[in-house]
Amino acid sequence: MFDDLYAHIDQKDTSRKQTLHDHLYHTAAQCGRMGKEVVMEGMLFYVGLLHDCGKAKSSFQKKIRTNSKDRVDHSTYGGLLTLCFLDEVYSGLEGGNVDEAFASIVEKINEDIHVLIFLNDYAHLMAYAIMSHHGPYDMVRKNRENRYVYTSFERAEREKLSPEFEKDLDAFQAHWKREGIDLKKLFAEGFHEYINVAEKLNALAERTSDDIDEAMSFYQGMLARLVVSMLKSADIKDTINSYDTVIEEEDEAALRALVEDFEARILAAYAAYGPPKDGIARGRARIADAVLARSKADDCGIYTLDLPTGAGKTLLSLRYGVNQMKYRRKRRFFYITSYLSVLEQNAETMKKTLGHKDQVLEHHSNVVEDEEGETSRGAEDEKQDSVAAVQRQFLLGDWTSPVVLTTMVQFFNTLFKGKSANLTRFKSFINGVVVLDELQSLPTDVLYMMNLALNFMKTVMNTTVVLSTATQPAYGSMSLKHRLDYGDKNQKNTALVAVAEEDKKSFERAKVALLGRIDEEQSLDDVAAFVLSKEEKSRLVILNTKAAVRGLYDRLAEAMDAEDLYYLTTNLTAADRLARIDEIKTRLLTDDPICVVSTQLIEAGVDADFAMVVRSLTGIDSIVQARGRCNREGKRNEAYTYVVNMDRREENIAPLKGMGERKLAGRLILRNEEGEIAIEDFVSPYFEKLYANLKKDALSPVFDLLSKNPTKKDILLKSTPGAASLDGGILLEDGRVVNFFQSFKEAYEAFELIDDAQDVAVVLCEETEEVINLLRDMELGSARFDPKALKEARQMIRSLSRYTVPLPKKATNVCESILDGMVQVLPKEFYDKDFGLNLDYEGGIMM
Template identity: 30%
Template sequence: MRSIAHIRESDNQIQTVEEHLLGVKALAESYGEKLEVKHLTGLAGMLHDLGKYTRHFRDYILAAASTPSAPPKRGSVDHSTAGGRLLYELFHISRSNPCKGIVAEVVGNAIISHHSYLHDFLSIDLESAYLQRVRDKKCPELDDFESIRQAFFGNVMSEEEFHDYVEKAAAELERFLMKPTPVNSEAKLMFLTKFVFSALIDADRTNTRIFEANRPDEPAHNNRELFNACYVKLMNKIQSFKEQPETKSAIHLLRSEMSEQCEQFAVKPSGIYTLSIPTGGGKTLASFRYALKHASVYGKKRIIYVVPYTTIIEQNAEEIRKIVGDEAVVIEHHSNVIEDTLDDDENQDGLANTQQKAKLAKDNWDAPIIFTTMVQFLNVFYAYGSRNSRRLHNLCESVIIFDEVQKVPISCVSLFNQALNFLKAYGQSSIVLCTATQPALDFVKHKLDINLSAEMIGRLDDVIDAFKRVEVIDKATEESFTNAKLVDFIETAVSEDGVNSVLIILNTKAVVKDLYRQLKTRGSGIPVYHLSTSMCAAHRSEILEEVKGQLSVGNKVICISTQLIEAGVDISFDCVIRSLAGLDSIAQAAGRCNRHGKKGIQRVYVIDHAEESLSRLKEIKVGKEMARKILKDLKRDSKYHGGNILSRRAMERYFKEFYTEFETDLNYSVLPLRKSMMELLTSSREYNDKAYKSKTGQRLPLFIANSYRTAAEHFHVIDDRTTSVVVPYGKGEDIIAELNGDGTIDDLTRLLRSAQHYTISLYDHELRELDRSGGLDRCLDGKVLVLKERAYSGEFGLDIENDSSMGMLIM
């Protein structure tokens, strides 16, 4: 009887189980070579769909193909347990070879989980979902487990070859664990399991997509050649800059010198380094120059930029795209337009329905140059869902540049450090922490393994002094401001000689919106613009372009924004007013003032805003009080902290005190469980064994005893979970219309990438309110949420009251 793994929708052709298993094995092996664990990942590939060698699955898929409008009962066939069961019975039960027992757990968990997410080896209730699956004797699909074994050893790999293959996998595991790194054995096994899971997910979905598309996959880029060509283009651009008259200024010459230092640094071995170019110092092109050179010298597969806000993605990606000259080479990944759910989609496997097309859509970060956010980076390692995990293996053998790295959320500092340490020690990646305000990530308990002599720029204090373009005026320790008072202050500031433009950055969307309305009501005749994360990326980009247009011709202009504008946005105002916040935020806001030093020394005012509600914004609240202390120190003695609130000495003290204040929060506390994420993922086996023995009276029958799924289900980079929603702004309307169609997997891949520019992130309470008021709709069988037109305003973005006009009301 011919086996069946998939039936192609277009022509009803069959992909056999052995064809699929061997195809996935080959892909998984190629991914595993990055960590020198090709047999571990290949083992997962060749066993993952072993359960399709059953009459149950054959009957199920034939019935589904013949009656697609009425598929078999949901969850009616289990085909992912068999591979995990085989490893468990052959290599775990006897526990005679611990290394092979660990192989059975690492690979087996990836296999049984490949339609959902990794199982807990041991939950906080001291139950093992992993053991329950691989020991389950009640699964009807495994009634004839012996025939499954015979089919595998007869059609895929002989028993002798298989045992030899597992020997090689065990040797890889032993070498992996023996490598000296800053993380403990449990953390090593956690990252290894997640890597194997990532390689399996991507290999499985890639092989299935290629079969369904009925054509070979696109040939891989020769990235070394590509990066060399990009380097030539970049150097031509840099040379063209040098030929312009204004580049003879001291700042431009210093930018050029720092850029050259980055190139010289690129010949150093891969590691974790810092690039502390001051704001306005040209760090995007300088870091790209380093990345291209380093990638070419060391054969890196891709260059990945990780940024805190989507605002920077559009700007920086467009800058790089213009240099590269090929849109397909550079991809942006802002958010998961399709959210992973907690549902197991095993019952959908083998079917070319909407859910499967969404799953197979190509969003695995395999492009040569990628721009993504800190949220997405952290999600790859720690969030629930196979869509996130699929990308992990592509972070290896990369140059990863963290732009504005000081924005790592406090609760995620330890997790961030552990991920980077793994990528350095095992992933052969080179990591650059790029910011003018370096956080003290090597000061905390789970510290970052930064290389010695890590800074790329020499004589940094002299560079900072040379880049001084602003004077920070402390008004925060003198008086407080309401929006009404701030309106008067803004109008006075914009009327001063030499000041045509004012940027105001406040800490909450509510006060930003109210200030905007008050300034509009005043009707001074000066254009007033408003920016916030309630607007989609395309909307914000259009407003920023309008503002830049006003600035370029010297028109009077006022812009009011949340902090999204202060991290890396290439824009320059004559005057900046910043509501008191952390020292890093003040420094970044100052970087939007007199950015190119064309007007001598300009003013940045720091104010204390009385109407901001920071009760739910603890990090901003604490940072604000610490910055206030430093301002008071400088008022008492102008020589304190290097005599400058923006000095390296002041910044170092600020971050050390900031992290000390949040010491108990750095490990991501899971309050409902009274545990930290670090405990769930990396607590010692001995600790868990003691607890298990106390409860059951028996030794723990596991080599790994951590709670991967529980941790993932409780992980959210920001405190309140958000969901991506596509908005009907500009091309967003066309994207929504197409998402309601019946396109191919390739069409869906293209749409999901385009849709990222037209999404906003909504909190659960906002979704409920929109649902109640009829402002939400759903596409793609409910997998994608979209806003109805009346729920999005051309002036403010999201309109929760659901009665907006789409007219642009910017002036």
């Protein structure tokens, strides 16, 4: 049967073919290799082998041979077979004949009836992973007849009506049995692996969550995402390699040699500092020694790196990550930060330190736009399995570089968005080390999702996570329903370093004072007058919105020389921001009389030393960060960071997700204070205040959709004849049990870390024009793979990342689409070197 069945045929050269056997086996083997690292080798080999078994259907073979536009659902067959295996086990439990391969499952359930819950969860998870590998779906949804159904069952039952079904699946099993692979035995082996994972997660939930069922439902969804991630990655890789080797296998020996060189370069960087000469340098040296020891010894866990600003976190983070890769055999190091400016600055430092820039991926945003799947299952399979789709995935990148430097938005999209690139990247955290820099700035509505996701990564994915900040939030507070599982596997050794009191004092180089009472709002005119009245030569003002930054800049420009006044927001490309920051830092060294007006992009990670800082009121953590830009090198006897409560009409923070809650908590904490304050005393009370009111209505609705999802469960229960509640699940009339109700598609589409309905455009300028012209001439959307063109396009696209700007979706019509619509190019006239993105849209300037 399988001798003349194909998974892929090059429609431009039909002599180039890949058999269905080869595609399924290669995908399964790749899945198994990834699964082995998380002790789920059998589970992953199983889903890899079954993911495209629907391509054995005669309708699909006719389609691929004739290159027809017919839409054929080829992703449901494997899920259907999995549910058939579940029915066979049920039959055995009821006294019927049971295949020898399932005997161990039946025996285990007879010993402990609770194992039946695990079996149901396992089968539905595996069926979902196979059925959703071309696009996520909601477990409960309305069908075309406007009736609520359990999606996996409905799809399986529709496929079961095919007259070919029995013959196809019997032939499918017989083929693999001849190859020495028993699918039922694989199913059973995978189930025993699943039990071990589920039991670890259950113990985790009991330890860290007040609502164990909610936590377990969320963990089940994360496990489904992980399996899908590995399956999609393997499928895309083998599809790209159908006719030529485009994506090479990872070379373990080469990786280890690279890590050795990384370590040598970091040692050289530390040696270049020489012996410490003052209190700050001695403090940095003691901290570096403590982190060095932990970097070699730590097993996977969730750790804190709680350091004052100026303690050298960037190099410490890099050293910790590289040493974990060498001494704990971690596969890759991720540095993730909340701020673009921090990423841009620290990426430069890390690349310079490590060398091997081709092995260090700096990912700001997707230059290539990913696409959502379509509604129709046949259309989704057709679209996501196409040549154009897999080429798009290759161009988007899979985070397989040894070192990945990216933003918190990209990190959370990888955890909770449903686009193909987000899903495939998730598995890259397996056996990795992740430094999350300034995590405390996240919107509080995603707090529980974050805690549970990090717990999952530590427990299942063997990920080491480091929370690096000068203001460590209390994510393990007993006031939280779902707490972070701090420490190693035994919940010990949470802090990487304990900073001595004398070292803390050496890092305190600026004072904080309130500009007026905190309940009194100040106008932009008031702030401008205050800044101009000060005698300090170098002044930094950080405001919460781009509009406020521009408003203050314009006011100051009336009284200052243009060359001494600087504007910084994300409307500028990364390249222009970096150039401007470099110029600012150079002028600070000579104590020039300059003033910088910026959004918060400059308040963390930028090694700049201003004589005075003004910070618009926000969270206490951001005020501490802003103070870190004031008298950073301790050269002045006295320096101040001033906190001002801006007029809400001139600084409208309402559209900024989470900003309102942070500003309110900051204002309530400081409302009885005036003049000079000891800002460190307010950090812990601030976080307690911020999290104290974290009630259900303050959480992202996505959290419910990815956990118990009671609304959809109740709808299914009430709309299904003969259904009854059973231990948090539903017992159907035919005896089947379901307790897997997540709305994955709805959640993935709804999730946004920040309210940011924007696309990304590459600015056409002198630095990008040559590459853009080359991409204009490329044709990748044809039905044939061109490995050389793909690799060239990928490298060129990466080179454009620092010349992009966020663009409102309603303004994308001003752009030119190139590379078959994958890349948007912003014409020169819409970009201003002084102020960045400058769209004259519907009669107004969009800032």
